[in-house]
Amino acid sequence: MKAESKKSLEDRMLLEKLREILLERDREELQEVKRLLNDPVEVSKRVSPIFDEKLRYLKDNFPREFGTMVDETIDKRLKSSQEELLNIIYPVLGQMIRKFVSQQFQMLKDSIDYQVKNTFSSRGILGRFRAKLFGVKDSDLMLGELDAPIVQEVYVIQRYSGLLMGSYSKTETIDQDLIAGMLTAIKSFVEDAFQKEREELEMIQYGSFKIIIQNYYKYYIAVAISGSLKERDRDELSEKILTFAQNKLKKDIEFITGEVVESISTELKAFFEEDGTNLSN
Amino acid sequence: MISKKVILTGSFGVGKTSLFNQFVYNRFSDKYLTTIGVKVNKKVIEVKGEELSILLWDIAGEVSQDKVPVSYFLGASGVIYVFDLTRPTTFKNIERDIEYLKGLLPNGVTKIVGNKCDLVTPEQITELRKEIEIPFDITTSAKTGENVNELFLKLGEELI
Ligand SMILES: Nc1nc2c(ncn2[C@@H]2O[C@H](COP(=O)(O)OP(=O)(O)OP(=O)(O)O)[C@@H](O)[C@H]2O)c(=O)[nH]1
Numbered sequence: 001m002k003a004e005s006k007k008s009l010e011d012r013m014l015l016e017k018l019r020e021i022l023l024e025r026d027r028e029e030l031q032e033v034k035r036l037l038n039d040p041v042e043v044s045k046r047v048s049p050i051f052d053e054k055l056r057y058l059k060d061n062f063p064r065e066f067g068t069m070v071d072e073t074i075d076k077r078l079k080s081s082q083e084e085l086l087n088i089i090y091p092v093l094g095q096m097i098r099k100f101v102s103q104q105f106q107m108l109k110d111s112i113d114y115q116v117k118n119t120f121s122s123r124g125i126l127g128r129f130r131a132k133l134f135g136v137k138d139s140d141l142m143l144g145e146l147d148a149p150i151v152q153e154v155y156v157i158q159r160y161s162g163l164l165m166g167s168y169s170k171t172e173t174i175d176q177d178l179i180a181g182m183l184t185a186i187k188s189f190v191e192d193a194f195q196k197e198r199e200e201l202e203m204i205q206y207g208s209f210k211i212i213i214q215n216y217y218k219y220y221i222a223v224a225i226s227g228s229l230k231e232r233d234r235d236e237l238s239e240k241i242l243t244f245a246q247n248k249l250k251k252d253i254e255f256i257t258g259e260v261v262e263s264i265s266t267e268l269k270a271f272f273e274e275d276g277t278n279l280s281n
Numbered sequence: 282m283i284s285k286k287v288i289l290t291g292s293f294g295v296g297k298t299s300l301f302n303q304f305v306y307n308r309f310s311d312k313y314l315t316t317i318g319v320k321v322n323k324k325v326i327e328v329k330g331e332e333l334s335i336l337l338w339d340i341a342g343e344v345s346q347d348k349v350p351v352s353y354f355l356g357a358s359g360v361i362y363v364f365d366l367t368r369p370t371t372f373k374n375i376e377r378d379i380e381y382l383k384g385l386l387p388n389g390v391t392k393i394v395g396n397k398c399d400l401v402t403p404e405q406i407t408e409l410r411k412e413i414e415i416p417f418d419i420t421t422s423a424k425t426g427e428n429v430n431e432l433f434l435k436l437g438e439e440l441i
């Protein structure tokens with residue numbers, strides 16, 4: 001029994017040895033595979049070419065393989081959210097265009113300033129001449145203080161119906177529904193008369209009042225200002241209106257009820273009073 | 282309170298402004314002062330226990346004429362198309378005009394109104410109903426006030 005077991009032990013060791021010899025290469029390979037799998041750099045080195053290959057194939061064949069499906073999905077999405085999309089794009093677009101225009105203006109101003117500086121000396125008679133001709137900052141400021149622009153009235157008006165969605169007024173005025181309607185009619189008329197594609201009325205002036213109009217997709221905001229409004233003030237006002245529109249106006253107001261008007265009016269009052277109606281502050 | 286835009290449209294001189302004045306101010310004038318462009322007015326009426334603020338756009342001139350900006354019509358919930366019961370030229374284009382307006386305002390409520398009924402007999406109206414290709418909703422007189430409030434009340438009910 002003892003001899004038996006010794007023999008079998010020997011057998012087993014022999015077998016083990018044999019296995020070791022036979023499988024050593026396998027084991028090493030297994031080890032190597034394990035190492036490779038655990039090393040991200042190595043994995044990516046090996047996998048990337050396959051992916052690249054697949055990606056290249058997809059890129060070349062994507063339109064054929066998935067084109068119609070994607071087109072359909074996009075089409076569907078666009079159709080179902082057209083309004084939503086326009087609501088998002090409109091203010092942003094407006095803001096971009098306005099920024100661009102004001103930048104252009106600033107550049108123009110700068111280049112005029114530069115030319116003036118180079119053409120006339122700032123001293124003596126030429127300096128005074130220049131002040132007369134182009135006006136200088138100081139006198140500008142003095143005038144500005146006497147005649148500061150003040151927001152008198154703000155209207156939020158539904159685009160085509162001309163229905164008043166909300167308003168703010170420093171003083172009680174005549175029926176604001178009528179003002180909103182007539183303003184919309186005038187706006188429609190002017191826009192139609194000049195019929196420039198997608199161009200919209202942005203300012204109306206009467207007497208010492210200016211009405212600044214900012215257009216959005218479903219509504220527009222009109223602000224009546226007294227005093228003299230400089231380009232800088234106007235920019236600031238536009239920014240302010242935009243902030244209001246983006247933060248305080250719901251995008252999907254279809255029906256104008258008393259509650260809608262009241263809530264927007266309250267927001268307007270809070271926004272324009274808290275911030276001060278004097279623009280040069 | 283709910284606000285709605287309503288437009289008054291139709292040929293020259295059919296009595297749009299007169300209907301408007303009769304409805305808003307209860308007055309009538311024999312003088313004809315043609316409307317230039319558009320005039321907006323407001324009247325609050327009560328419909329089914331609710332206040333309805335009607336912003337009435339009195340639009341001058343023909344309907345599908347390109348002289349009238351399309352945007353005058355847009356955003357309206359109601360359309361009052363007026364013709365003159367005594368002048369066939371004012372209803373000869375009625376079918377085309379209504380189609381045009383329905384195209385612009387697919388969800389709008391349209392009322393076709395034969396005005397100046399004080400100038401015609403009931404028999405004549407019956408004849409006209411046969412003659413005009415589109416059935417009209419109501420006959421009114423801006424002069425006597427006949428059916429004027431009824432017209433706006435009916436329209437108002439359909440708007441709310
Ligand atoms: N008898 C009578 N005359 C009317 C009636 N309605 C209007 N008129 C008269 O018809 C003329 C034209 O009326 P308006 O109300 O100005 O007509 P309109 O449709 O506004 O005309 P435009 O503004 O030019 O498009 C005026 O002389 C009115 O007095 C009516 O119901 N009966």
Ligand SMILES: [Mg+2]
Nearest residue numbers: 297298315316
């Ligand atoms: Mg008129």
